[in-house]
Amino acid sequence: QVQLQESGPGLVKPSGTLSLTCAVSGGSISSSNWWSWVRQSPGKGLEWIGEISHSGSTIYNPSLKSRLTISEDKSKNKFSLKLISVTAADTAVYYCTRVLIGTFDPWGQGTLVTVSS
């Protein structure tokens, strides 16, 4: 069964860049699926960030699009998130997940990223 695991720095300075990676096991990111990032903060609840397809196409949340890049590394079976110019409002638990017929399943365990100096 597919499993996902997020990794990356837990602390990012304001105006810096948030970079996370999601390692996929038990399945290939080259399969006919999309792969997504979702974040959860106390103030905004669950927020869909964006996703990438098996062929590298991307769809981003318009609210984040100007600061966001989602990419993939097929050789390592991973996909990544890069968010620039972060502020305290970007502090959240970040999850990676597979998109399946519009649902998010399964999810990684999540990683807390705090934006603070």
Added chain:
Amino acid sequence: DIQLTQSPSSLSASVGDRVTITCRASQSISSYLNWYQQKPGKAPKLLIYAASNLQSGVPSRFSGSGYGTDFTLTISSLQPEDFATYYCQQSYSTPATFGQGTRLEI
């Protein structure tokens, strides 16, 4: 963006109770509505997809219904492990959006 409004925001119940949670969409989303359960410190878990379809491995005491703008998640007989927060999510249009959550507590 499509807004999803859940009610109630929190709910106190007892083991064995029948519980219903409502999710209302700001516009029609056909059957493109999914439900998730989240326990403290854990990732959300898919329970129901396409409004009424039970995800594999999810107990049959969970059920979903609705179409258009009004949807419900029902737990027929609460078990101790069901005390958690529940979220609805629409997949009708981009960006996907979630309800604000319903916290189910004893």
